[in-house]
Amino acid sequence: MDDTRFEAEDMARRILRSAATASLGTLTPDGGPFVTFVTLATDIDGAPLVLLSDLAAHTRHLARDGRASLLMQVPAGDSDDPLTGARATVVGRLQRVSRDEADRARLLARFLARHPEAEGYAGFGDFSIHRMTVEGVHLVAGFGRIARLAATDVLVSPAVANAFLAAEALLLSALNGSAAGPPMVAVDPDGVDVAGAPVRRLCFSRRAGHPGEVAVLLAELG
């Protein structure tokens, strides 16, 4: 893997993990594109999570055809040209996590750790978590700098994700027990989410290969 490729993967992971909101593309009944605004979290492995109301157009669209696209951005900084900012288009299928799925409570808790402002309505009967099965990522690293990435370039492998899943609660309590400042509310191989309004994302300098590396990667961030 060459350096450019590696940088593209790293940038795509950072955008995916840092974006608190996204533009969601779905298909209308006649197959046309329709773009709406959503809040965003990620599962341990990096799969996008959204909390959608059955009353919203995009949710009806997804029930008919699950194909979806999520545009995520980081601000352009000081540039006069908004197009210099990095962004990623994640393409895949958004699937509703039904009430009887074992993962539902965990995924909802993970979404709410990132979006505590949604606690007031997340329990309403018309809201449900949707999880994206990612098919690919189209990265625009700035004006004219484009890379196409596979899902496996961006997501965490199942083995590593499962190790973090098993360790997350213990890891968070250990990390929070030894640190000053606002508590960490979620951890994954790419970084941690820190409590606040809004919740703040800290990205590690590289992806952790197992939960035992998190303390060192976190200490690096100062």
Add this chain to the structure above:
Amino acid sequence: MDDTRFEAEDMARRILRSAATASLGTLTPDGGPFVTFVTLATDIDGAPLVLLSDLAAHTRHLARDGRASLLMQVPAGDSDDPLTGARATVVGRLQRVSRDEADRARLLARFLARHPEAEGYAGFGDFSIHRMTVEGVHLVAGFGRIARLAATDVLVSPAVANAFLAAEALLLSALNGSAAGPPMVAVDPDGVDVAGAPVRRLCFSRRAGHPGEVAVLLAELG
């Protein structure tokens, strides 16, 4: 027309005229949704204008199927919940304005008045202005406040647009001749664009019915 309807129309017009960027939804070759980031201007009548490169995926998508959707937003302000911000999804067809069309120079000039940062590449052979034929607008005025609007609720009528088209150059020179501060670079029935980095939009309190009303509507803004 009831008050709620009127407020929705006014809000949709403000978002359309104020948004400097948008999320563009197009269709991939297999008919899936694909969302990308674009800079945005409007024609005199309010029709969205974008400047796209033939090298970009969205431009190839549009050449195959012109159906498109543009999500435009205003910031959520001080709220902790990003979903309290107003946004509009404009649905229609994006059509390339070819090099031999009479309107091309005018539309490009209007786009560049709003996006002077694009002057460095707007002349490259692979860039072309696309204009949207609007079919409808889906307004989300905040959490759960939704309105569906027709193109005619949001766009300026052809008669009024033509009157502004004929008067724009004269009107701008008259307004700039009598005002202190940075010059106005464009005018339409909903407001003016003021030079700066970024260009600043001033929206009138109501839509002007003819160019002669602009001076009064502008004076109201102070």
